[in-house]
Amino acid sequence: MIVSGAQGQAQNLPKQLHDAHASFIEPALTLRRFKHRDLMPLIEKIRTNPRFEVTLAGKSLEERDIYLIKAGTGKTKILLWSQMHGDEATATMAIMDIFRFLAATNDGFDALRTSILANTTLYFVPMLNPDGAERWQRRTAHDIDMNRDALRLQAPESVILKGLQQSLKPEFGFNLHDQGTRYSAGHTPNLATISFLATAYDYARSMNAVRERSTKLIVGMNRALQSLIPNQVGRYSDEHEPRAFGDNIQKWGTSLVLIESGGYRNDPEKQYIRKLNFVAILTGLNAIAGGSYTKEKTGEYNNIPQNERFHFDLLIRNATMRLKGKKYTVDIGINQEEVHTDSTASTFVIKSKVEDLGDLSVFYGIEELDATGLEVVTEAGRAKAIKLGEAGTFGLRKDKETHYTIQNGRVKAANK
Numbered sequence: 001m002i003v004s005g006a007q008g009q010a011q012n013l014p015k016q017l018h019d020a021h022a023s024f025i026e027p028a029l030t031l032r033r034f035k036h037r038d039l040m041p042l043i044e045k046i047r048t049n050p051r052f053e054v055t056l057a058g059k060s061l062e063e064r065d066i067y068l069i070k071a072g073t074g075k076t077k078i079l080l081w082s083q084m085h086g087d088e089a090t091a092t093m094a095i096m097d098i099f100r101f102l103a104a105t106n107d108g109f110d111a112l113r114t115s116i117l118a119n120t121t122l123y124f125v126p127m128l129n130p131d132g133a134e135r136w137q138r139r140t141a142h143d144i145d146m147n148r149d150a151l152r153l154q155a156p157e158s159v160i161l162k163g164l165q166q167s168l169k170p171e172f173g174f175n176l177h178d179q180g181t182r183y184s185a186g187h188t189p190n191l192a193t194i195s196f197l198a199t200a201y202d203y204a205r206s207m208n209a210v211r212e213r214s215t216k217l218i219v220g221m222n223r224a225l226q227s228l229i230p231n232q233v234g235r236y237s238d239e240h241e242p243r244a245f246g247d248n249i250q251k252w253g254t255s256l257v258l259i260e261s262g263g264y265r266n267d268p269e270k271q272y273i274r275k276l277n278f279v280a281i282l283t284g285l286n287a288i289a290g291g292s293y294t295k296e297k298t299g300e301y302n303n304i305p306q307n308e309r310f311h312f313d314l315l316i317r318n319a320t321m322r323l324k325g326k327k328y329t330v331d332i333g334i335n336q337e338e339v340h341t342d343s344t345a346s347t348f349v350i351k352s353k354v355e356d357l358g359d360l361s362v363f364y365g366i367e368e369l370d371a372t373g374l375e376v377v378t379e380a381g382r383a384k385a386i387k388l389g390e391a392g393t394f395g396l397r398k399d400k401e402t403h404y405t406i407q408n409g410r411v412k413a414a415n416k
């Protein structure tokens, strides 16, 4: 396999990285809910590799170590941090894979690796909010949302991030998050599996040279992902949030790219989305290393469809509901939420809920079922009126025969 670095045919790079990702996966991380104690042995291993420099960036409120991992010797500095929200772990997994990628050799990717390491200096902070990760919650140990703390800096983790940005003065920043799994890429049946944002540094959403670089970088990363997941990339709202880190870091002079990992069908642990992060981030680093992002057109950023909310986890179309002897046609939108079953938030159950009812023809389901001619019944087979907010558990029947049972928001074909 021949893989080009910055100067070569970058159009094949996304597919090559996608196909090779399996050989770089950090095998210790296979589920989203890993903790700080799971990450520490991996960082200790990185410390022994001369390609990396590991230093303590600071400690969380509960005194968990937060590390800064440096690689490369180039003049363009790039700061990448993940999991400032404790329950948004997808990019942390991808970063650990990128470390294995950067540590490897003789695999066809040496030109790319050398270009990145010679032209940029990378500073990674994986799991910026370890106390939140411990509880699998967005906020820090004292319930501060770090992304509303960029001005007041009350969380020690916020002080660390701002300190790094101010002392390193990186040209680029990657702010790595997870968004909800039901965002749509525009008003379409496609999920926004990955969303990008070139954060706005003021309410007018002005464009300056710093923000323009963010949009150009995103245009290239979007093209890379479109080749793998066509039409499943979204653009996050650029409404200015004066308290957020992304907006302020853009204002402080670092071209900031926000990457949000969303949902992908049949990928509850986000392992495919982890792969997409790996591809997108390395594609972005390559574009910075070789300068190819400068040739992108800012205007194309606005062609990425906006994040919208048009998806349910399950949408049942055209069901018949019988109320007081009369028949009505309804669509039923059901969502699923993870509810924790232990205090460490390591295990969870899925709880379903009827979110909407009626004419839902403008919406989509990640799963859909056409229930034309089928009547909503109880599990015992009697006519049933569904109420908003109840669990998604009922039967769908025709001519006294149950065709489907919906169990906690999942469709099961009935045994005939």
Ligand SMILES: [Zn+2]
Pocket: 085, 088, 177, 178
């Ligand atoms: Zn977030």
